[in-house]
Amino acid sequence: MAKTKLNAEREHRIEMEIVVDAYTEEECAMSWYCYLEEQLSFPFTASVRKPMDSSPLPTGEHVCVTRLVHEDLCRVGIFVWVRWKERDVVAPLAQIAPLSGDKPTRVAVADWHYWHDQDRSF
Known part of the structure; x- marks a missing residue:
């Protein structure tokens, strides 16, 4: 997928608040998990923004x-x-775009989409 345009505000938040002390892949993964766990409010409705294998x-x-x-x-x-x-399915967050939810939820999902769409990984 083509990389998204760089966003200085989002770059700063990701580097200085989310993955600031993550030096290994596992630490990066856990940093993202903890950030999303704190920011996301469930449940929220969403649409599928793209197919994924x-x-x-x-x-x-x-x-x-x-x-x-x-x-x-x-x-x-x-x-x-x-x-x-009518069933529960595990899906990548990169595939899901919120239709509802509070501002922290929408911002956190957008942060993850930005990271993912930049082809970054843990």
């Missing part, structure tokens, strides 16, 4: 995001539990 969710589908998955599963990316077609 690791998820059955089609683009444009509406889902209810209910919680983060256990931190042990977020060592390679951030995943959330969503309610879709």
Whole structure:
């Protein structure tokens, strides 16, 4: 995927507040997990913003995001539990765009999308 345009404010928040003391891949993953755990308010409605090989969710589908998955599963990316077609599914947060939710939730998800869409990894 093409990289998104650099955003100085978001870059500063990510570097100075989220991954500031993360020196290894595992520390980076846990830094992101802790940040999202603190910022996200569940449940919130969302739409699927793009297809991903690791998820059955089609683009444009509406889902209810209910919680983060256990931190042990977020060592390679951030995943959330969503309610879709009367079942619970694990989906990458990079695939989900909030339709509702408070400002901290929307900002935190946008931060993760920005990081992910820059092709950054832990």
